[in-house]
Amino acid sequence: MAEKHDLTIEEMSDKYFDVLKEIGNIGAGNATTALSTMLGTRVDMMVPKVRLMEFKEVGTTLGGEEQLVAGIYLVVNGDIHGSIMFIQKKESARAMVQKLMGMPSEGDDFTEMELSALKEIGNVITGAYLNSLATLTNLTIYPSVPDVCIDMAGAILSVPAIEFGAISDKMLLIQTDFADDVDLSGYFILVPDEESDAKILHALGF
Amino acid sequence: MPETIKVGIADLNVCRPPDMITTIGLGSCVGIAIRDKIAKVGGLVHVMLPNSQEVKSNGNPAKFADTGIPELVKRLEKMGAVKSRMVAKIAGGATMFSFQSKSELMGIGDRNVAATKQALKQLGIPILAEDTGANYGRTVTFDPETGDYEIKAVGKPLKVI
Numbered sequence: 001m002a003e004k005h006d007l008t009i010e011e012m013s014d015k016y017f018d019v020l021k022e023i024g025n026i027g028a029g030n031a032t033t034a035l036s037t038m039l040g041t042r043v044d045m046m047v048p049k050v051r052l053m054e055f056k057e058v059g060t061t062l063g064g065e066e067q068l069v070a071g072i073y074l075v076v077n078g079d080i081h082g083s084i085m086f087i088q089k090k091e092s093a094r095a096m097v098q099k100l101m102g103m104p105s106e107g108d109d110f111t112e113m114e115l116s117a118l119k120e121i122g123n124v125i126t127g128a129y130l131n132s133l134a135t136l137t138n139l140t141i142y143p144s145v146p147d148v149c150i151d152m153a154g155a156i157l158s159v160p161a162i163e164f165g166a167i168s169d170k171m172l173l174i175q176t177d178f179a180d181d182v183d184l185s186g187y188f189i190l191v192p193d194e195e196s197d198a199k200i201l202h203a204l205g206f
Numbered sequence: 207m208p209e210t211i212k213v214g215i216a217d218l219n220v221c222r223p224p225d226m227i228t229t230i231g232l233g234s235c236v237g238i239a240i241r242d243k244i245a246k247v248g249g250l251v252h253v254m255l256p257n258s259q260e261v262k263s264n265g266n267p268a269k270f271a272d273t274g275i276p277e278l279v280k281r282l283e284k285m286g287a288v289k290s291r292m293v294a295k296i297a298g299g300a301t302m303f304s305f306q307s308k309s310e311l312m313g314i315g316d317r318n319v320a321a322t323k324q325a326l327k328q329l330g331i332p333i334l335a336e337d338t339g340a341n342y343g344r345t346v347t348f349d350p351e352t353g354d355y356e357i358k359a360v361g362k363p364l365k366v367i
Contacts (some may be wrong), residue, residue, distance in 0.1 A: 066230055156343070158215065158234055
């Protein structure tokens with residue numbers, strides 16, 4: 001079976017791309033609802049954009065490799081193995097945390113409490129995405145406890161890039177724009193291992 | 207006008223003074239700067255993974271420590287550098303997320319640093335200084351004139367090794 005679906009991500013069909021986009025769409029929809037409930041405000045969402053990008057381009061996408069970003073990263077186990085990252089600009093992450101906690105934060109750094117809130121937001125957002133993937137594919141997926149890191153975009157993106165690096169020179173980014181009065185947009189990066197790619201494709205009837 | 211040449215992820219380049227060479231946002235990756243001060247030439251490679259033998263997609267030598275470093279040495283030799291005069295400085299190899307290191311015996315950052323040292327040792331190139339490990343990203347700039355390797359990190363003072 002693995003041979004049958006042994007595609008590199010460059011060779012992925014447009015169909016598979018569409019499927020990932022659709023999963024992104026549903027996931028982002030779920031995430032928007034969850035976010036809206038959590039934050040107690042209306043949250044709008046744009047149609048997600050799925051893009052396959054060279055490593056070199058990835059840094060610039062988020063506003064340059066030195067742009068400060070918050071990355072929430074977790075490992076996925078169960079029927080498939082891999083990792084998922086939700087990444088957004090530091091200001092967007094801060095705006096979300098402030099909304100959740102209902103108070104302005106002090107200073108430039110996140111407090112322990114704010115980091116913890118950020119992890120929870122990441123949990124909700126990635127959870128919504130993984131749920132839609134699990135529902136569509138009928139696969140069992142367990143996410144790990146998330147970890148958060150705030151640093152330069154280049155440094156944070158190198159983590160999924162390294163995981164993709166073993167199979168390709170490109171990586172798959174799903175851009176999700178949430179908005180209310182502030183820009184809360186972020187990117188999902190899903191990194192299934194090679195075997196899991198085959199399983200996802202198979203479960204979807206490819 | 208002196209230029210600062212940018213090296214991307216899984217990329218390498220060489221330059222002569224007064225030009226400098228930089229790579230932005232090293233996370234678990236390692237930035238290896240090599241210089242021959244007599245030939246007045248220096249270079250930088252930004253490697254992502256330790257070993258090209260372990261993965262299928264290994265067409266780009268600059269992606270791996272075991273192939274990227276010899277490739278950089280070759281490029282420097284073409285510009286007149288001599289291997290026996292070359293010296294290196296290395297930075298990067300951080301563990302950005304805490305559970306990264308738990309999943310494997312050794313985190314990818316540490317493995318990249320170990321593979322870098324191994325590759326340099328095999329080539330007989332001494333490491334003059336290093337700023338590796340920890341849990342933060344680094345932007346590095348190498349000056350082939352002085353051999354200064356400047357390291358910037360978020361919320362930390364500028365460091366020169």
